[in-house]
Amino acid sequence: MPISRLFDLSDKSHAPRLVLKVGSALLVGKQGVRREWLTGLVAEIAVARARGQQVIVVSSGAIALGAATLGLDKGGRGSLADAQAAAAVGQIALSGLWAELLGSHGLTAAQMLLTLEDLEDRRRYLNVTATLTRLLDAGAVPVINENDSVATNEIRFGDNDRLAARVAQAAQASAVLLLSDIDGLYDRHPKEPGAKMIPVVEGVTAEVHAMASAESNSGMGSGGMISKLQAAEIAELAGIALVIGNGQYDRPVARIVDEGVGTLFLPRRKAGARKAWLGGRLRLKGSIIVDDGAAAALLRGSSLLAKGITGVSGAFLRGDPVAIEDGQGRVLAHGLSEYDAAECEQIRGHHSSEQADILGYAPRSSVVHRDQLVLK
Incomplete structure (x- = not known):
């Protein structure tokens, strides 16, 4: 059954497999890890699992966590070397945090670090698909991030929005939920007078792209609205719905799904698996x-x-x-x-x-x- 409204994301018959993307600014604040907020989000994941849905998490935050530990300025993004070093330190803390909190609900976390090439090369892409399928069948919650310690500017996603969409393609997911620092897509910059949020988008057109801003309100993450629209295009090729919602609230998934606050991108078409992979290539x-x-x-x-x-x-x-x-x-x-x-x-x-x-x-x-x- 295709997804037609935000509430469908909580229905196993509409959305048996979800990809949930969490941005850096949601996980890490000025005082460090936002543990209480993350605890609430993990509880929401546990609820989804209890109603029979499979969940894949695409989690940012390694660079921000590592930068705080190493005392690097600009959030660890001052240079490629800083970002790689920060990610190497932060990824251990990030994966441990997810494992601990998911474990408190009896769920097993599985870490996967991916590079652009892992999803651009057809054979490696199919390997990712096989691994994700086996983990989900075994009851694990895959927690995925870009492998920033080895990725360079030439071979990286650069944002986890598009990574989440490509993972959704590989996993044959029903929907992608991008938790961000904004309620959804607005018809103009949300700071402009009269800006209105768009609840449903049927296909990303040139007019839709014209509404986007490259800004990220937090200044900590790497993806603005432009990257989210690109993610929606990638998901659309595989017939996957995508949602942009505000993750800054406690229990953010419930606010988005139950209260209907967010932008739902509905796919206009569904290409075959190989063509979806080809059309979603970034390089x-x-x-x-x-x-x-x-x-x-x-x-x-x-x-x-x-x-x-x-x-x-x-x-x-x-x-x-x-x-x-x-x-x-x-x-x-x-x-x-x-x-x-x-x-x-x-x-x-x-x-x-x-x-x-x-x-x-x-x-x-x-x-x-x-x-x-x-x-x-």
């Missing part, structure tokens, strides 16, 4: 620019042919993920290229009958086949 190796005719053909479900290509960017190889863009720079699709960048440059604008003479071998049927392509 692409290049881009292919197409003309209006090719753009229209893609929207009709066709493969991308060389004739419709007007430009090539990046240094990608055959099988690498690429963005397909129109002439205005709008991303139309993600796909796996059947040619490398140099070959695409050689054959762009040419009919398939000409490609064998250009390349010196018989061409493949398409540059990006429709089975390896997902519309954005």
Whole structure:
């Protein structure tokens, strides 16, 4: 049964598997860990488990905790080295805290530290799926964070909003609940006069993106509303609902679900598992620019042919993920290229009958086949 309202998140038949994301500012205050607040949240997780729902936690806080222990300024985010060191210290405390509080309800915590590559590489992604499935079947509560001690600026999520959405894809979850420092998505910056919160969003469009702000009210976390909308897009591809709600209250899940205070993003579609993984990728190796005719053909479900290509960017190889863009720079699709960048440059604008003479071998049927392509 699909989710259609916030209250459905407390119903096992609508939401048998939930991903709950907790931001740094909610876990760590000026005086350290907000233990009383976290105790209440864990009690809510225990209630969900008691009614038969499986719960995965994506928890920030390692860098903030480690920075406080090591005495690092800027919350441990002054440099990459500071962040990595702070995470190494803080992750021990964070995982121990979750294990202790979940254990007080008879629940077993399982730590998983992931990098971007763990979810971008198909084989590693499937390994994550298998591990999560086994942990949940065994009754554990997976507690997941980005592996900030080894992640670099080039190979990191950078925020746990998008990580939570990718984990939800891998776990085939029903919904993602992002606990943040704001009630939901507003039609303009919430500090502006007349700003109104939007209770339901059906598909993240350009107009919805225009409402977003990159600011995070706490200054401690790394994700603002922009990252949350990106997370909603990732979840949508897999047919997963996503909720943005305010976690600053005691028992925040009950306030969001029972009182209906938050923004619910409803997916408009559901791609197959492989296409959902492909469409949710955050790192692409290049881009292919197409003309209006090719753009229209893609929207009709066709493969991308060389004739419709007007430009090539990046240094990608055959099988690498690429963005397909129109002439205005709008991303139309993600796909796996059947040619490398140099070959695409050689054959762009040419009919398939000409490609064998250009390349010196018989061409493949398409540059990006429709089975390896997902519309954005």
